[in-house]
Amino acid sequence: MTDHKKAMAAEARAAVRRAEQKYKLANPDAERLRLRADVAAYRPRPKAMRSLRVRAAGLLIGDRHYLNSTNAAIATFLSADEPGYSAPPNLLTESFTATEKTQVARMLAERGVAIDLARIDSPSKLKKALKARLKSGASTDCVAAEIAFTDDSVIVNGRSYPINGEGRLARIQVGKGKLNVHTLGELFRRSEI
Numbered sequence: 001m002t003d004h005k006k007a008m009a010a011e012a013r014a015a016v017r018r019a020e021q022k023y024k025l026a027n028p029d030a031e032r033l034r035l036r037a038d039v040a041a042y043r044p045r046p047k048a049m050r051s052l053r054v055r056a057a058g059l060l061i062g063d064r065h066y067l068n069s070t071n072a073a074i075a076t077f078l079s080a081d082e083p084g085y086s087a088p089p090n091l092l093t094e095s096f097t098a099t100e101k102t103q104v105a106r107m108l109a110e111r112g113v114a115i116d117l118a119r120i121d122s123p124s125k126l127k128k129a130l131k132a133r134l135k136s137g138a139s140t141d142c143v144a145a146e147i148a149f150t151d152d153s154v155i156v157n158g159r160s161y162p163i164n165g166e167g168r169l170a171r172i173q174v175g176k177g178k179l180n181v182h183t184l185g186e187l188f189r190r191s192e193i
Helices: 004-026 047-062 064-068 071-078 089-093 098-111 123-136 181-190
Strands: 147-149 153-156 159-164 171-174 177-180
Touching: 047 064, 047 071, 047 089, 047 098, 047 123, 064 123, 071 089, 071 123, 089 123, 147 181, 171 181, 177 181
Parallel strands: none
Antiparallel strands: 147 153, 153 159, 159 171, 171 177
16 A cells, blocks of 8 residues: 555655745745745544543543553544544643533533642543542542531531531531531632632
8 A cells, every 4th residue: 555645745845846946946046045844744633533532531530441541542442433543642642622621620520520630631641640549549439519617507518517616626516426617627628629
């Protein structure tokens, strides 16, 4: 099979040389100028590949199996629908666009996973972060809750827990145990996204 990319690029470079010679004949004062044209023949990515990074993130977030896969295996799996095109593995190391970050953040929020997409900005980095969360056990028991602190109670998902004590000794009764309100508040304030 002929490598059309090399042949097409060579033909383009030859056309540039001919154009340079023709221009210099018509404009003798340009004789000392040189023309360099970087030519590359390439097959454009199919439209389906525009969403490859988001689809890769969806695989990684939704199925733990893919966390142990290589970027090449994930790219091959995702490009299987496109005959004649194989996505390069380095596509998964490219940063998310702003729109893609929004889509990935939505997927993460649906799963109750908090990951800073300003630092974790590619599918490859997301894979590493999710693997680390899995190893630490952080993703085994995730709860999304709405919490409000008032002067006399802590409200969790609409349920009120009265505060007993004052200042740093303020606590709420949860089952048979007690939680320090100050420590709980600090935890949530530091964990805000």
